[in-house]
Amino acid sequence: MSQLAKCVYRFGRDASGFDVTEGSASMNALLGGKGANLAEMCRIGLPVPPGFTVSCSVCTKFTKGELGWSDIEDDVWSALSDLEERMGKKLGDSSDPLLVSVRSGAPISMPGMMDTILNLGMNDQSVLGIIDQTQNERFGWDSYRRFIQMFSNVVMGIDSDLFENILTKKKLKRGVKDDSQLCVEDLKDVVARFKEIFEEQVDAQVHPEVLVDGKVSFPQDPRLQLQLAIRAVFASWNNSRARLYRKRNEISDDLGTAVNVQAMVFGNKGNTSATGVAFTRNPANGDKAFYGDFLINAQGEDVVAGIRNTQSLDELSGIEEFKHVSKELEEIFVLLENHYRDMCDIEYTIEQGKLWMLQTRVGKRTAQAALKIAMDMCEEGLISKHEAIMRVDPTQIDQLLHPQINPDAQIDVLCRGLNASPGAAVGEVVFSSDDAVAKAAEGIPCILVRWETNPDDLKGMIAAQGILTSHGGKTSHAAVIARGMGKPCVCGCEALKIDAASKTVKVKGTCVEIHEGDIVSIDGTDGIVVLGQVDLIQPKVCGDLETFLSWADDVRHDEKLGHTIGVRVNADNPQDAQLALEFGAEAIGLCRTEHMFLGKRKQIIQNFILGESDDVKEQALSDLLKVQIDDFYQMFKIMDGKDVIVRLLDPPLHEFVDDPRELAVEIARLETEGAEEEIIKKKTARLHVIDALSEVNPMLGLRGCRLAIVHPELLDMQVYALAGAMARLIKDGFDPHPEIMIPLVSIDQELKLLRERCEKIIAQVEAEFGVALSIPIGTMIELPRACVCSADIAQHADFFSFGTNDLTQTTFGFSRDDVESAFVPTYLRQGFLQKNPFETLDKGVNELIKLAISGGRSTKPGLTVGVCGETGGDPASINTFYADQVSYVSCSPYRVPIARLSAAQAKLRSLDK
Ligand code: ADP
Ligand code: MG
Ligand code: MG
Numbered sequence: 002m003s004q005l006a007k008c009v010y011r012f013g014r015d016a017s018g019f020d021v022t023e024g025s026a027s028m029n030a031l032l033g034g035k036g037a038n039l040a041e042m043c044r045i046g047l048p049v050p051p052g053f054t055v056s057c058s059v060c061t062k063f064t065k066g067e068l069g070w071s072d073i074e075d076d077v078w079s080a081l082s083d084l085e086e087r088m089g090k091k092l093g094d095s096s097d098p099l100l101v102s103v104r105s106g107a108p109i110s111m112p113g114m115m116d117t118i119l120n121l122g123m124n125d126q127s128v129l130g131i132i133d134q135t136q137n138e139r140f141g142w143d144s145y146r147r148f149i150q151m152f153s154n155v156v157m158g159i160d161s162d163l164f165e166n167i168l169t170k171k172k173l174k175r176g177v178k179d180d181s182q183l184c185v186e187d188l189k190d191v192v193a194r195f196k197e198i199f200e201e202q203v204d205a206q207v208h209p210e211v212l213v214d215g216k217v218s219f220p221q222d223p224r225l226q227l228q229l230a231i232r233a234v235f236a237s238w239n240n241s242r243a244r245l246y247r248k249r250n251e252i253s254d255d256l257g258t259a260v261n262v263q264a265m266v267f268g269n270k271g272n273t274s275a276t277g278v279a280f281t282r283n284p285a286n287g288d289k290a291f292y293g294d295f296l297i298n299a300q301g302e303d304v305v306a307g308i309r310n311t312q313s314l315d316e317l318s319g320i321e322e323f324k325h326v327s328k329e330l331e332e333i334f335v336l337l338e339n340h341y342r343d344m345c346d347i348e349y350t351i352e353q354g355k356l357w358m359l360q361t362r363v364g365k366r367t368a369q370a371a372l373k374i375a376m377d378m379c380e381e382g383l384i385s386k387h388e389a390i391m392r393v394d395p396t397q398i399d400q401l402l403h404p405q406i407n408p409d410a411q412i413d414v415l416c417r418g419l420n421a422s423p424g425a426a427v428g429e430v431v432f433s434s435d436d437a438v439a440k441a442a443e444g445i446p447c448i449l450v451r452w453e454t455n456p457d458d459l460k461g462m463i464a465a466q467g468i469l470t471s472h473g474g475k476t477s478h479a480a481v482i483a484r485g486m487g488k489p490c491v492c493g494c495e496a497l498k499i500d501a502a503s504k505t506v507k508v509k510g511t512c513v514e515i516h517e518g519d520i521v522s523i524d525g526t527d528g529i530v531v532l533g534q535v536d537l538i539q540p541k542v543c544g545d546l547e548t549f550l551s552w553a554d555d556v557r558h559d560e561k562l563g564h565t566i567g568v569r570v571n572a573d574n575p576q577d578a579q580l581a582l583e584f585g586a587e588a589i590g591l592c593r594t595e596h597m598f599l600g601k602r603k604q605i606i607q608n609f610i611l612g613e614s615d616d617v618k619e620q621a622l623s624d625l626l627k628v629q630i631d632d633f634y635q636m637f638k639i640m641d642g643k644d645v646i647v648r649l650l651d652p653p654l655h656e657f658v659d660d661p662r663e664l665a666v667e668i669a670r671l672e673t674e675g676a677e678e679e680i681i682k683k684k685t686a687r688l689h690v691i692d693a694l695s696e697v698n699p700m701l702g703l704r705g706c707r708l709a710i711v712h713p714e715l716l717d718m719q720v721y722a723l724a725g726a727m728a729r730l731i732k733d734g735f736d737p738h739p740e741i742m743i744p745l746v747s748i749d750q751e752l753k754l755l756r757e758r759c760e761k762i763i764a765q766v767e768a769e770f771g772v773a774l775s776i777p778i779g780t781m782i783e784l785p786r787a788c789v790c791s792a793d794i795a796q797h798a799d800f801f802s803f804g805t806n807d808l809t810q811t812t813f814g815f816s817r818d819d820v821e822s823a824f825v826p827t828y829l830r831q832g833f834l835q836k837n838p839f840e841t842l843d844k845g846v847n848e849l850i851k852l853a854i855s856g857g858r859s860t861k862p863g864l865t866v867g868v869c870g871e872t873g874g875d876p877a878s879i880n881t882f883y884a885d886q887v888s889y890v891s892c893s894p895y896r897v898p899i900a901r902l903s904a905a906q907a908k909l910r911s912l913d914k
Contacts, residue, residue, distance in 0.1 A: 009073075011079040011084075013035075013052060014087065020043055024036060024037055026040070028310070030256070032057070034107025034362050039360070050266050051087050052361070054260070055073070059257075060257030061257035064250065069865045077227075086655050099264060100120050102118065102301075103234060104260070114240075116233065119147060120144045120147055124226075124618075140270055142185060144300075145192050146192045149199065157208065159198065159199070159203070171190070200218060211424045231262075235260065255368070268298070273323075276304060276348075276349070276350045277348075278347065278591065279349070281335075285421065285423070286367070287367075288373070289377055294311035301350075325354075341879045344364045345361050345362065345363060348360035368398060368400035376548070391910075395876040398898050399487065403424035403489070405537065405539075407535070412531050416509075418471075418494025422487070425489055426448060426525075427521075428446035428448040429448070429517075430450050430516070433461065438460055449464075451468045453471075453473040454479040454482065466489070468488060470494065471493070475492070479492045491528050493529060554905070562908055563912070566883055566888070566890065568586060568587055569867065570589055570891060572894065573593045580894045590897075593648055593651065603626070608621035629723075630722045630726050633722055633723050633828075634729060640738070648653060649716060649743055651745065653708075655697040656699075700807075704745060705745075707742050714757065716759070724775070740800070746780045748786070753796075778797075779802065783811070798864075803853070805850075805878075807870075813845075841872060841877050866887055867888055867890065868887055868890045876898075
């Protein structure tokens with residue numbers, strides 16, 4: 002391998018204090034985030050325990066079977082010898098041994114998803130060496146038992162609970178609460194028991210490498226320990242929870258993880274030692290304040306695992322032994338923030354008063370925090386306005402629009418915990434991830450209630466509406482993962498006494514007992530728990546978000562930076578239109594009219610469709626006209642001064658009539674009951690008409706503009722209502738801007754004919770009302786033929802609007818409702834599709850769109866082209882639409898803020914290129 006490519010990179014100092022670091026933050030893809038940032042911290046002079054990183058590309062090749070251990074062995078052993086030389090200690094030495102951690106670290110942070118082993122190098126000999134060096138017998142045995150436990154779990158896959166149970170039993174026997182209260186004899190005994198578990202659990206056939214004299218035994222050779230650990234970390238890249246996490250976060254399976262081998266430092270050497278995690282700003286709300294938890298006399302994972310209750314970082318400076326370290330830490334926080342120009346997440350350990358930095362990365366945060374930090378840092382001059390805009394993930398904005406408890410609601414707070422991840426949720430209590438998954442499958446919202454979550458709970462956290470824990474701080478597993486997912490979470494709610502086995506919770510200080518299936522509400526913004534269902538409301542865009550989006554709008558409208566992409570809304574009723582205006586929509590890009598025919602009005606349209614005589618049909622049309630005029634009047638009034646694109650009736654007519662199967666059943670019933678001949682005859686006639694309407698492929702049948710060509714009186718009615726509403730509004734002193742959009746055109750003649758018909762009606766209304774009406778008439782482009790023949794179609798169109806839902810269906814020949822469950826998931830899994838094409842614009846569909854735009858604009862330069870399908874609110878698709886020179890996107894009301902930000906980011910991104 003050495004000849005092929007460098008696979009190991011050193012970091013930290015040599016024996017004479019000289020920095021020998023080979024990596025840097027820019028080598029993230031090769032060294033993983035942890036490795037690259039450890040190297041970077043060494044470069045800027047921070048105290049980091051020395052070590053080396055085996056690169057991610059080795060992992061990738063290992064996984065694919067292109068490399069084996071023998072190919073990298075030499076490089077690893079020479080890096081180890083070098084580390085031993087730098088530290089002046091040897092792995093496994095019986096008088097002064099080196100111990101190392103073996104840490105995973107991928108290019109994109111996947112907290113808690115892969116594995117880490119601490120204290121590697123411990124064996125029956127070196128434990129004595131450690132004790133000799135530290136003069137601390139307890140520490141020696143405690144470190145050894147931790148190593149056996151982690152090694153057994155990570156390398157051999159032995160259930161950690163087997164080990165925890167032994168510790169718990171020991172503690173019970175001694176009548177003590179914490180591990181730290183166990184004495185030397187206890188720990189020696191624990192080590193012996195742990196080794197027995199190893200011997201019992203490891204399958205000799207699967208792991209012949211740990212056989213001694215034909216018997217499984219805990220490996221004493223530190224090099225064998227290291228080899229097995231490195232390979233296990235590589236393998237952890239493909240464990241099921243890591244795979245699930247990647248899938249959910251759209252992280253490629255090809256990146257691989259690096260392995261960091263690093264000299265150990267010890268936070269568990271007594272009361273002048275500690276270990277902690279910190280953020281340079283508050284990751285929950287963005288406040289500019291150092292934030293974190295620590296534990297005295299503890300190691301590594303203890304803080305995040307919620308094993309003991311942590312202390313808040315603020316308390317560190319108040320403890321005499323840690324005063325100086327606290328000051329040093331704060332200086333480092335500032336240094337790191339300035340260096341990375343972003344909020345950093347930090348892991349550190351204090352060993353007998355000396356501070357060591359173990360990890361840093363740009364910290365994960367809630368949407369609220371992302372927004373505040375970006376805006377604050379811009380104000381502080383640390384980043385530019387454009388950078389600030391790029392710092393907030395548009396999909397995260399969604400979190401800010403999450404439900405909250407109605408402030409007017411009367412609520413009785415049952416108990417309080419930490420406000421770990423914002424938003425409110427209501428659901429049935431479940432106590433395990435499997436139960437959460439089962440509830441979700443039944444469509445029942447649930448709240449996952451746990452003592453603390455662990456990485457195996459990921460699936461349950463995905464399935465639940467919210468997460469509630471009784472233990473752990475704001476940096477605990479539950480808190481970090483929930484924030485990343487944007488799920489409401491209340492953690493560390495100590496009043497809850499959870500008994501997962503009997504599926505009940507008692508609440509301290511009350512006589513309340515909650516059982517599985519009971520409803521609770523949680524609010525992760527305030528950290529409260531309420532018994533029963535509370536009223537939730539949707540928040541408005543206000544405060545920080547409004548200001549931030551106005552920055553985004555400034556960029557979006559700045560013609561010097563590039564063309565402006567408008568943001569419109571798909572709204573069919575006045576309420577949605579009003580909401581969308583509050584969210585900053587500039588116009589209505591799609592107003593569907595079929596929704597106006599539902600409810601009570603269904604009867605009227607049925608009379609039109611099924612009416613036996615012309616009189617009945619005419620009466621139905623005139624009834625429809627009356628209600629439609631009013632519908633349009635209200636819509637155009639709310640959108641005063643703004644465009645409203647109205648799409649003429651689109652769906653196949655049989656969507657409005659009764660289900661023929663139900664009708665047939667009813668007729669059969671009437672017949673057996675001996676109902677009147679006349680009634681049965683009438684129903685049967687109706688059934689025949691409905692049957693005649695049925696189509697084999699309705700989505701490709703009589704719908705869209707084809708309806709208007711076969712039933713022109715429908716179009717006449719709709720256009721008359723639209724123009725009539727406009728005329729009345731003008732007379733009432735308003736400024737209405739309706740436009741007419743004709744759906745599903747594939748042949749230019751269709752549009753030509755229908756346009757002429759619309760213009761005739763508009764002229765008629767103008768004459769009747771005595772007002773001039775200017776109403777642009779355009780078409781939806783949603784069929785491949787329309788894309789290909791767009792130059793012809795544009796002759797008759799004042800605008801185009803891409804209906805990407807139908808265009809995606811017809812381009813792929815996928816029937817959306819059928820394929821989304823039938824095989825799209827399989828295609829995604831197999832990698833045929835990277836994303837669901839109904840959510841994110843597909844490459845092939847985009848080619849058609851580009852063709853259509855260039856054709857349309859070759860006929861009419863500057864032709865307005867919009868997008869009104871699902872993809873109009875998707876950040877990645879908006880990026881593509883910007884490049885396509887689309888004039889605007891139109892999406893559902895809640896996505897309007899996301900689209901505003903995405904459109905600004907698309908422009909800024911295009912400047913970078
Ligand atoms: P994760 O990616 O899950 O955070 P880490 O590799 O950061 O895993 O390790 C887990 C814990 O072990 C961390 O809290 C870290 O501080 C601690 N740790 C890792 N390496 C060392 C070391 N060399 N000395 C002391 N503690 C360590
Ligand atoms: Mg961890
Ligand atoms: Mg870590």
